[in-house]
Amino acid sequence: MADTETSPPTNVLIVGVGGQGVIMVSKVLAALCQLHGLQVKQSEVHGMAKRGGSVFSHVRFGAQVWSPIIPHGETDILVALEWSEGLRWLDAMRRDSGTFIADTQQIVPPIAFRDRRPGARSGYAPQSPAAVLEMVGTGFALDATRVAAGLGNTRIANTVLLGALSTALPFPVEGWISVLRDFVPPHTVAVNLKAFQAGRDWVESGSRPAEEAARPAGARVAVAARGHRLEITEAWCKGCDICVKMCPERCLRLDERGLAELANPAACTGCRVCEWLCPDFAVRVLDGLGQPVA
Amino acid sequence: MDTLSLDTFDIRAYLREDLLPHFMCPGCGHGIALRALLWAVHERGIPKDRLAVVCGIGCSGRVGAYIDANTYHTTHGRPLAFATGLALARPDLEVVVITGDGDCLAIGGNHLIHACRRNLNMTCLMLNNEIYGMTGGQVSPTTGGGRLTSTTPYGNAEPTFDACALAIAAGAGFVGRGMTLQLPALKTLIGEGLAHPGFSFIEAISDCTEIFGRKNDLGSAPEIILRQKSGMRPDTYGNIVDRPFQAKAMRIGVLGRNDRPEYGAAYRAAVAARIAP
Incomplete structure (x- = not known):
């Protein structure tokens, strides 16, 4: 954590696909850092990504932050709201000390189905969560979407991951909760706080990667x-x-x-x-x- | 069942089933419009190998990706330009353009008027959901007066385009408007458009439930689709600022026919006359 003006900023890269709440996660984190009197810079790419395309958001905070862009290979924490988006950005992380937090939920884009014959292999990333966690310093792969579904709303999967992210940063939990409470729509405060806690619990209980999510019935x-x-x-x-x-x-x-x-x-x-x-x-x-x- | 026709139409024969469920939001009218198009194609007996669907960018642009035929995903606003080349080079194909209100009227507005002017044999199906859905809910040329969008947070003050009036004025061969709520009527309209030897422009009134509907507090998907009949769109076309565009209510059905010479045939005849001794 940046305590003096000379220490470099902390870099958090949040990635996912359109509609998942990448920007929401980064805004909560940025607001929290501001509360702690740190300088924050955030930059994002979205727009055409509405519903299904690639979205990423850089959040950099510390005593002094000059550029809003994280230099390549210097991401301290990579938060992936979608599995293959996480893999796409793996090389943006610090090789030894980076933390990788990912939802194992797969959102398969149409481009992965170039071969239209029934039963053909899809072009989606074949790497298993276990194999990917071997490659990173600290890694968490949780099925946040299923956790969120268990709480009654799959749209709060991003808050589950925010809970997991909160364990990797040295801010007190009360701050996270108060920012989250202010940020989400009033009628979803309760379920978002539950999801946040579920994400923290998941990390603290040391759970292993979730198995493949089942497709809905035919x-x-x-x-x-x-x-x-x-x-x-x-x-x-x-x-x-x-x-x-x-x-x-x-x-x-x-x-x-x-x-x-x-x-x-x-x-x-x-x-x-x-x-x-x-x-x-x-x-x-x-x-x-x-x-x-x- | 005596009321059921023996002529079977199963939309799955025309879909890339491995891509489904499609990416459209719950309640989006584009899926219904796609069914109307494929049903009309089925009724006209057009083989899939002879059907070429050209799409632009946007929610409407993704509709074509689910059709099991020759499909072509082009740049924003330019599907008519790509389709013009395709229809000129391959007059044996049945060229259908699926485009959206923003794609067709704003970004590709110039291409639309010239496609109407040339009267080349193709069918343009414009899915009008009153908004740029995919790019973030910006105001489009057909967004109704006073409507809230991400770029009109105080309500839309821009005059609204009547796309069919534009197409008629520009000289399109066949112009019609249908709504997704009345699927068989829309299917018949598209079928007539496919049959017409010339440029056919069909506006399908569709719905954006998640982005336009939610922002404007229009209610659930069934409520929004029912409004097509009971006031939502007439209000859109009635509350506009400019008098020349003003209409009392939105008209449905065949709005214009113009039996001008088809451009492709005229062009080929002109070339042949020049080359032949």
Whole structure:
């Protein structure tokens, strides 16, 4: 930590993909450093990255910070909100003393599927968390998204990682909590504080890398009273509620996971409004033989 | 079931299923518009090898990536320019351009008017969600008066473009507007556009639930899509500042036909006349 004006600043690089909250993590850290009277400089690249593209944010703090850009290979702490983004920036870290904190959650970009044949290998980074942790000085690979899902909201995975980050920096925990409380929307304060604590607990309990996250289930077929079938591909359903509200018979509902299901097969007339208006192609109306109808 | 047609359309035959679920937000209307396009392609009996889809940049630009046909992801605002070259060089292809309101009217506005003027045989499907969704929710040429976006934090004061009026004035061969809420009607409209020998411009009213809808407090995805019918867009087109653009309500359906000569055929005839003795 920079105590004198001559010591170099501490460099934290936060990376992820658009929509995960990279900027939020860096803003909380920057605000906290300001509270402690340190100079902070933050710079980021975002924009076209909205929803799915690469985002990174440099945060540098210390008694005196001149440049907002971290020199290559001098990152003290690398926080990755997405697994392959973490690997992309590994060589920005200090080789010996750097700390690597990553979510093992994989957000696979379409470019990883150049080969469109069924069952083809994807081009996503094949390195396992264990192999990557071997390469870095101090490494933490946690399935923050699953931890966040356990708390009821996958969007707070960034706060789980913020909790893990807080253990790697010498600021008292009360400061983190008060900045976080001011920063997040009021109705999400409670769940964000829980997520923050879950991230700290995970590091302190010395957990090992999480296993591969399970993909959601495939298609669920319900047979309706008139002989046709309603097929809902759960892996594609995003729970937008359109089919539920547009169904003239009101026979669909969202289940406890927020996915569409046929709640009242007796009422379904097979009118296909749900299929037509599903933006995610998750609903299909099949005839009695399992063939799609027009 | 006697009410069900025997002519089967399964959209999955036209999709790259390994790329799904697609990257669009929950409730985004672009998926519905894509279904309308593929349904129209199916009804017209266009083989996938003969279908060429050209996309620009933005949420609309990513729509084409999920189609299992010849697809072409081009630069921001320029899909019409790329498609012009493609349609001239390969008149055997059915060229479809998928573009967004910002891509087509702001960044590629110049290309749009000249594509309309040339009347080259292709179909331009403009997905109008009133905002630049992917790049961060900036105001677009079709954003309604008073709407909040990331670049109009005090409400949009810019006049709104009527894209169909622009296309008609520029001389497009076939101009229509449909909404994703009325999928079969939009499908029929796109089918007519594909059939028209000339430049067809179709505006599909789509929705941005996460960025535009949330910022403007428009409610959940079903509420937003229902508003297409009940006042959201008429308000958009009615509350505009400039009189010449003003309309009482948004008109739906076929808005213009113009049976001018198709440019590709005229060009090839001119070349042949010059080369032949």
